[in-house]
Amino acid sequence: MRIEDYPQLGDVERIAAGFEEIGYICSESIATAVFLAFQLRKPILVEGPPGVGKTELAKTTAELLQAPLIRLQCYEGLDEGKALYEWKYSKQLLYTQVLKEKLGDLLHGAYDLAESVERLHQFGDIFYSEEFLEPRPLLRAMRQERGAVLLIDEVDKSDYEFEALLLEILSDYQVSIPEIGTVSAQSTPMVFLTSNNTRDLSDALKRRCLHLYIPFPSVELEERIVRSRVPEIDERLRRQLVAFVHGLRELDLKKHPAISETIDWARSLLLLHAEQLDEALVRATLNLLLKFEDDIQMTDAEVGRLLHGTGGD
């Protein structure tokens, strides 16, 4: 991607403002990281607890740039055949059959074996050529003319071998295909990798990326996010519910409620025509915020105290 083609990413403020217009409220550190990634042409490795908008960041960037988003979901066992490229085997087979039939015509009039082989060498060898190449997400991202946003989601779920495969792409934006040679990116894609930290990624991978850690947002930021996503909600209720969620995050829970859960909760409170939080309402809707029975039970005892801290009753 040529820097001058994308004035949206020209400086940090413009990125933050652009994101906000699309409805993605981000902290300044996120905007800074996107800015640097774009300017330095480096991939960003995004880490953070689930549900803080890691994947969303890539989607939003694609929207802001109006570039195609190419997504590769990682899992154990993902290999180059699914991530990078594959040969179209059945077409290759058909090709050899066609070739066999045509062979007589082609070699017609050849004096001896040596001449036949000579003639054979004269046709281009298209068995292993781009025509029979089936590009998978990584290669597709390399081939986009105006650049693309490449999202390699949950890279920590993939195998070590796959990580090694990524190294070439991430550092030089090129792919080596043994039969063809090296395919360089037409235009450097913007690459996001996300990780939930189920395992440590290799140093080599980390070295090639900028590292962005997205924590749970501050109260102020989260209120802005809720306002942007659920604009109909009353300001007082919004303040209360964000404060309550922040209170929950202080507790020792198995899984803390993420931003997406705050938003879901805000939406459902809106549907219930709630005007302010009270204990009964919170208890009734707690399962929207917490996904484990243990967590719900533990929080149940704390609801009153937490509500008290939010300025409710």
Next chain:
Amino acid sequence: MAAGLLGFIDILRTHHLRISPAESLDAVRAAELLGYANRERLRDGLCTTLAKTADERTTFLRCFDQYFRRELGDFSQTSDEREQQPPNAGGAPGGLSAGSGADVPEALAQAARQDPRIDQLLQSSLMQALLRNDRNLLSLNISQASERAGLQQIRIFTQKGQYSRRILAALGEEQLRAGIVALERSESPALDDLRRYRDILREQVRDFIDGQYLVHAHGRNQQLIEDMLSRTRLSNIEAAYVERAQELVRRMAKKLAARYAPRRRDHRRGQLDMRKTLSRGAAHDGLMFDLRWRRVRRERPQVFAICDVSGSVAPYAKFLLLFLYCLQEVLPRVRSFVFANRLGEVTNLFREYPVEQAIELANHTYGGATDYGAAFQDFANLALDDVRSSATVIILGDARNNHGEPRLDLLQKIYRRANRVIWLNPESRNSWKTGDSEMLRYLSACHFSAECNNLRQLERVIEQVLKNAR
């Protein structure tokens, strides 16, 4: 400024951040792109290029605050305070607006008009910075001067005075002092003003050195201490250093875990997978040229740790257990047993409590006088049936059985079942055959034995375990 940044990276390295030259280059470019004006932004940007894990991030933020405290003009607050309470020397009549804007105090301006030397002094970049209260410029001057004075080399706090003099000299404080002398001689009313600026300058330099001392010397001293700790007998590590030693263990474990990270898949090692091969072949006219293989399932390494927790050996057991449990990524199936006169399994303790606490609890429950025979008997009852041919059994103890029955037969049973039996003895090899030590007898039923009394030896042994367990 790039030099300052490189210095900062150097410091991060002393705090165990691994930063490659390529990453330093990224950081320099990031700093160029972001500029030095917005401190928060610079911090965020550098953080993305230099810190690659959550731990490193915390370290980075701490170091950043220490290192760039002075350099980036983030001391507007301190300057405000200073203006509210003028220093003693500034007891001159009010109305001196030194802090606000570029205007020179009236008395000084007058002195400058009378004395060309004072005028010259006021024109110098140092004085300009002081007069305009331009703390960015001043801190830039100070950091450049400190570079010339070699402040990065500071190691011990007694060097502070020496460096302070060198930096002041490099800043051209001499001219300022000469100015003061001249004013003293002429008994000018501007004397107090000029003195006040000198004091501000000195204070700034002193603060700067204090900060740099923390940053530069602290990291290096830390490394020294750790190096020492890893060579000290574990039982001799003072209580005050235990925490740091544990931190060190954690780091060692992390390094080993990265090196021996499990490979999840083993390609093409098993039998031909007919079902998959056939279905693959269907697309190619039933030709089975694309062979699929069953994957070999590898058993996860099984580790049994049997630790003596009687008084003399307890500190070693603590570290061994801590080490093993820090390796959970690589060795997920560690079962631990502790004994003195009786043996009990403490695996669950480690599941329920944080490692340090679990170790204390285990110590508390099973401490006492050692009886190896009874301990092996208990182990045989509890877990002998679970010891598989792939298991590694680590025994940590001094083998001093208080002349009791050693029950070698039980150890031999374990030896025959397990892949490896490793005996770690904190005593030195020479004393293995002395007194009530049964070590030589037990040795006959061990695959491997090692003297293990400091962290370095412990690390080496555990690496052996990992190599074999894979």
